[in-house]
Amino acid sequence: MSDTGTSLPKALGDPRWSELEHLRRTSPMSDAVLDEVRGRHIRSGDHWLIDFASCNYLGFDCDPEIIDAVDPAIRHWGTHPSWSRLLGSPRLYPEIEERLTALLGAPDTLLLPTATLIHASVIPVLADRGHVFVEAAAHRTVYDGCVSARGQGATLHRFHADRPEELAAMVRAAPAGATRLVCLDGVNSMSGDIADVPGLARICREADATLYIDDTHGFGVVGERGPGEPCPYGFRGNSVVRHTGETYDNIVLVGGFSKAYSSLLAFLALPTRLKEHLKVAAAPYLYSGPSPTASLATALAGLEVNDRRGDAIRAELYRKTVRVLDHVAGLGVPTLNSDRLPIVEIPLADAADLDAVAGFLWQEGIYVTLAAYPLVPRDRVGFRVQLTALNSDADIGRLNTVLTRLFARFPPRPGS
Ligand SMILES: Cc1ncc(COP(=O)(O)O)c(C=O)c1O
Structure with missing residues (x-):
């Protein structure tokens, strides 16, 4: 070259x-x-x-059991669905979404190909020309989504997860009635640290803000705590919201299958009304090619293996x-x-x-x-x-x- x-x-x-x-x-x-x-x-x-x-x-x-799931799925669906999701989704999609919703204990879930695409498209929708607060150590793809929101009229602020009072003051200072969106990693991709979701959620709920968490690294690794847990990561790998004992009130969770589940797929855990809105407002649902069949099959098989092993x-x-x-x-x-x-x-x-x-x-x-x-x-x-x-x-x-x-x-x- x-x-x-x-x-x-x-x-x-x-x-x-x-x-x-x-x-x-x-x-x-x-x-x-x-x-x-x-x-x-x-x-x-x-x-x-x-x-x-x-x-x-x-x-x-x-994992042999997961690898074995690929061939039959491809024979059934072909190598790639190739419709945008708004046009049509193989039944594998609702099957994965239903399982995932149950695993996370979330109101609903929406699958898109990658967390990068989710951040780029969904953060600007949620920001709605209001105020976006991005954590200083948030993943680059989260930050880029916030910059894109700024390009679409939002005001961007930076905060530090270890200074909650700083965030609380900034969120309170945003003009009355303006949308507020607080974005950060759940399990930080560099340090591996777990965010103080309860503390941040409290700040957000008091100000009617939305807490947007990228838990790409936590999903599959950390999960709900309880007596008899086999290790301090907790049970089920159902992500940082459950791991920290939180509910999904005012929280939108993003997770990816591209880490623990070794598959090209990502999701949002969100209220059903927001899911329906994103089907027309988030560009990848309308315009992007979907995840390949092999990824859908390995994600589904991964959820099955996760339940058992x-x-x-x-x-x-x-x-x-x-x-x-x-x-x-x-x-x-x-x-x-x-x-x-x-x-x-x-x-x-x-x-x-x-x-x-x-x-x-x-x-x-x-x-x-x-x-x-x-x-x-x-x-x-x-x-x-x-x-x-x-x-x-x-x-x-x-x-x-x-x-x-x-x-x-x-x-x-x-x-x-
Ligand atoms: C925290 C975090 N968010 C998002 C991504 C991107 O995920 P995806 O491959 O699903 O776009 C990564 C991948 O490195 C990540 O570490």
Whole structure:
């Protein structure tokens, strides 16, 4: 491929992206091409690595029962429905929505292909030219949805989840009668922390605001609490609203099947009247291609497996996560993880070490997500380890050994 003779847009030289672009070009762990996958062992060229970068938390990507659901569904429905949802939906859609509504204990649910599409289309509808409050560490796709709402006439504000009084004052200060929408991650995609949903919901209900939660990482991992729960993630993986003992009053929940369920599908949990409105007001329902049949089939099979085996899988996920967290804590290495979810982000003492750290982990056969600037603020540059139930105990042992050697060579950031 060559750019010869093409005039390139000025944006290509934007210095904001130069560090990430450097990493993308030079690190084998960035923009990699993978040649083979065997469970959590992956091959790039002739180099095998243990995968700690996927978000396939429950291991459903390799579950034989779920894989077996694909072929019959494709034979029945073809590879791709290809109608927009407003034109028509294979019966798989209402089947998934009914199961999901029951699992979440929500008033209703609406399926669309991805959380990215949901944020881009639904946040502007909910904002309705009013006031949108976006949490400082919200996922980029949530933020982009809020920026799109601003482009359609809303006023955008930023708040910090750990300063609820700041949010309460901002929400109260919005003009009487104006729509208020508060947006954030449920389980934060970088730190793995669980938002204080009860505290935020209280603020929103007092001001008649809507709390819009992206729980793409929590769905399938955390769920309702109760006596006899197999681990602190709770039962059923039915997401952060249930995990924190909340109701859906004034809450719109967004979740995705693209993490724990290893499928290309996402949902909103919402009141039925809002669902009906979005069928004409949210562009992807009207104009976008739908999820492929294989994704619908794996989502449905995943819900079935979750009912029967999900809690045991989550207990395994928790046990393996704790093994890594305890080891890292024993090394005196601080992480951003405070809720023991399987997202372990480790900031480096010196951001300039990221290239060398990535090279070391690659050589040692450990595949992680690099957290480079501007994906994270400069003081949080480092890497993220994501655990899944499919990582074996031997994989975890190897990871811990490599981390010990890594932090002997690159001193960790001083603990906070
Ligand atoms: C918090 C969060 N929201 C949304 C997304 C995007 O999800 P989807 O793949 O369904 O568009 C991601 C994916 O990385 C995410 O981490």
